[in-house]
Amino acid sequence: MTAMxxxxxxxxxLTEHPRPLAHAASARFGMEMPESAFIDSAGLNVPVEVRDWVYGADGPASRLRPAPDGAEFLRQVIELLGPARVKIVTARPATAAEMTVAWLLAHDFPTCEILYADLKAATALKHGLGFAVEDSLRHARNYAAAGITCFLVNAEEAPPHTLDPSVVRVESLSHLLRLLASRSNAYPTSEDGSMTSLHPSTSGASNSAPRPTIVVSDEIHPIARARFSAAADLVDVEGTDTAALLRAVAGADALVVRSETRVSADVLAAAPKLRLVARAGVGVDNIDLPAATRSGVLVLNTPGANAVSAAEHTIALLLAVTRQLAAANESTHAGRWERKQMRPIDLRGRTVGIVGLGRVGSRVALRLRAFEMRVLAFDPYITPHRFTEFGAAPVDYQTLLANADVITFHVxxxxxxxxxxDAETLRLVKPEAIVINAARGEVVDQDALAAALREGRLAGAGVDVFPHEPCPSSPLFGLPNAVLTPHTGGSSAEALAAVGELISTTTLAALRGEAVPNAVNLPASSLNAPELQRLTSVCAAAGRLLGVLAPDRPERYTLTVRGLVAHDVMEHVLGTALSESLNLWTDQRVTPVNAHLVAEEVHLEVKAQADDSDQDLMPTFSFAVHDGADHHVAVRWDRTDAGITAIDGFSLEHPLAGDVLITHHRDQPGMIGQIGMIMGRYDVNIAGMQVGRHEITRGGEAIMVLNVDNEIPAAAVAEITAIDGIEATYVVSLPEALHGPVQAPLLPTLALGGARLPSLTSADRWGRGTCRAFNVD
Structure with a gap:
């Protein structure tokens, strides 16, 4: 039993009603959004661009007011239950971590672990949470369906009589606090005095899996350390001690670093179990990305988590240079009143050139516009709309260097x-210009920069980053017109908390096999993480099934996509399925990260093709292998749920899940009975059966798919295979989470090969076939 x-x-x-978010988004993007747009799932169904703006560092979500007594409610709940037993579970995107943490701190909320997930009930179960507080009726009902008691507060959708008994409507946070207090007082206690759950089905759910081992080689925020310690075995090591690091990673599932640890190919080779490297920060130049990718090791970082801090530090460096703050501070402390020697300059009316208009550069642009500066920007990778959004004039790099009074790098x-x-491009820069580098040390040639500063070809510089860190020596040291800081741009308390929040959340999620939004060596996804996870988990099962159907590595592996599907989604789907198949066909460790590299090494031809001519089609992903006997597995996706719906040309009425026996056999009397008797003798319970044949008359090719409740012994499989008429027998274990069927009302008739068919079939040598489903008690 677990504690409440x-x-x-x-x-x-904890915030006011989020209707201001819909109002602000409607005004900015010229849309008519309902006030409920950001209530149910934090804007999950609005365009990604809109959602990113709403939950950005300066978006309208950062200006929401706290709910009356919200901070006090959270404080008292934590005092009542203990800090380890209270978590904020929000459908906001994980990229909003920095803004969210800063908002909570600014409004005097106590520190609390934050989980970012739209699948809130599943997330709660993984963390052993038996109770929930919600204002969304959908999430409340999902919690109740998962066996979690949900207190519904401030909800406007449904009268009390329509609610599930596990959904308890409460009038206010104060009412809820009294209810929690009364329930906790009457709560069953364990021998150590801790409260035990009223939902034993959820207890222990998060503790059944082995604890992963996480090696931490640089200092991380206490938020991250506490979260890692709760879910994993932590091993601390000094990252700059290479020998110690090599020993520590030998048994590691994850390695967490900041900027000082160098994750080389040798470090990766010494870690045979390593699944991911998590960089608590943005830059990953201290990680050998090609080597990590070859090894199938996922690399994570925290893009945007410290963007505000880095932008503010950029402004601080600029002001320190233009106001001569370092010299003024030193002389004043020394008792010298050198007012006349100081020659500060104003920023108003001057031109700033921003190289890189991404997460940090865009925030710098907004802040320097407030100084009434003219903003030029160079960024070949963004759309014209982005320049307009941040008030920047797009120019080429040479034009920027020649015209800017201030040049700041954010790449x-x-x-x-x-x-x-470097020395060549510095010749284009005005002698009265100022250079700021708070990006990466390699971006600016510091020897050339120091020479220009010494020779008066540049007025000043502000530098926060160095080619090698820690930096014991630099040509910039001692120059009076250079302001230097030891890479503290992203080190504000708020930024470090946000980085800790994001890296710990996504690292643990990735170790659980969940999709994460901050992978460096996987393509970015146009789907949010929960949607991508639902789809790829099914496609992984399809790849595993294909590897069972074709136990010998084939010559060709193809994915055919029908319907309108984004290219990045195709990449994720193919990489996931291919990795599962290759794990059965090779003795290498294959993940979606290195699946294509391994396929190339073993001379497996991989092809993907898309047919989006009929954009009204429900998307389908057909995986096939070709080498003598072809095999096919199809997945259908209604953009909410997905399921394996066809095998070798036979359409299934129910998607596959769990332990499955598949037979190819001649359609003849007694086949089902013989298999059933063998299963009974070996005490294997049949939970469901789907059978089908290609021809209308008997005697042709047929298929049987059995879902069973327990493992099928090898002896039983051997007896079934020996039955006269059995052509092939396959046993595969698929995720139980796939039991949920694709929602039938959302599935239109599909067009394949120019014909309208009543159900999905693979365009392969088998032709058509449909399996009928039977529920077996």
Whole structure:
């Protein structure tokens, strides 16, 4: 039995009603959004661009007012239950972590772990949360369906008599606090005096899996450390001690670093179990990405989590240079009143050139516009709309260098950006210009920068990053017109908390096999993480099934997509399915990260093709292998749920899940009975059966799919295979989570090969076939 644990929604419970978000988005994007647009799932169904703006660092969500008594409610609940038993569970995107943490701190909320997930009930179960507080009727009902008692507060949708008995309507947070107090007082207690759950079905759910081992080689925020400690075994090591690091990672599932640890190919080779490297920060130039990808190791970072802090530090460096703050501070402390020697300059009316208008650069643009500066920007990777949004005039790099009074860099370290500013390009810069680099040390050639500062070809510089860190020496040291800081741009208390929040949340989610939004060596997804997870988990099962159907590695592997599906979604689907198949066909560890590299190494031809000519089609993903006997597995996706709906040309009435026996056999009397008797003798319970044949008359090719409740012994499989008429027998274990069928009312008739068919079939040598389903008690 576990201690009573509570999940608390954020928007609409701890904040005011989120209708201002819909109003602001409607005004900005010229849309007519209902006031409920950001209530049910934090805007999950609005365009991604709108959602990102709403929950951005300066978006309208950052200006929501706290609910009356919201902070006091959270404080008293934590005092009542204990800090480890209270979590905020919000459908906001994980990229909103920094803004969310900053908002909570600004409004005097106590520190509390935050989980970002639209699948709130599933997340609550994983964390052993038996109670929840919600203002969304949909989430409340989902909690109740999962066996979690949900207190519904501030809801406007339904009268009390329509609610599930596990959904308890409460009048206010104060009413809820009294109810929690009364329930906790009457709560069953364990021997150690802790409260035990009223929902034993949820207890222990988060503790059944083995605890992963996480190696931490740089200092991380206490939020991240506490969360990691609760879910994993932590191993601390000094990242700059290479020998110690190599020993520590030998048994690691994850390695968490900041900027000081160098994750080389040797480190990765020493970690055979390593599944991911998590960079608590943005830049990943200290990680050998190609080596990580070859090893199938996922690399995570925290884009945007410290963007506000980095932008504000950029402004601080600029002001320190233009106001000569370092020299003024030193001389004043020394008792010298050198007012006349100081020559500060104003920013108003001057031109700033921003190289890189991403998460940090865009925030710098907004802030410098407030100084009434003219903003030029160079960024070849963004749309014209982005320049307009941030009030920046798009120019080429040379034009920016020649015209800017201030040049500030906000780009990653890549071969293209290394020494973007060097001796040659510095010749284009005005002698009275100022250079700011708070991006990466490799972007600016510091030898050339120091020479320009010494020779008066540049007025000043502000530098927060160095090619090698810690930096014991630099040509910039000692220059009076250079303001230097030890890479503290993203190190504000708020930024470090947000980075800790995001890296711990996504690291643990990735270790559980969930999709995460901050992967560096996987393509970005146009789907949110829960949607992508639902789809790829089914496609992983399809790849596993295909590997069972074709036990010998084939020559070709193809994915055919029908319907309107984004290219990045196709990439995720193919990589996931291919990795599962290759794990059965090779002795290598294959993940979606390195699936294509491994396929190339073993000379497996991989092809993907899409047919979006009929955009009204329900999307289908047909996986096939070709080598003598072809095999096919099809997945159908209604953009909410997905399921395996066809095998080798036979359409299934119910998607596959759990332990499954599949037979290819001749259609003849007694086949079902013989298989059933064998299963009975081996005490294998049949939970469901689907059978079908291609021809109308008997005697042709047929298929049987059995769902069973327990493992099928090898001896039983051997007896079934020996039955006269059995052509092939396959046993595969698929995720239980796939039991939920694709929603039938949402499935239109599908067009395949120019013909309208009543159900999905693969366009393969088998032709048509449909399995009928039987429920077996």
């Amino acid at each position: 644990k509570l999940a608390i929604d954020l928007d609409g419970v 990653p370290a890549t071969p293209e950006t290394t020494h973007m500013l």
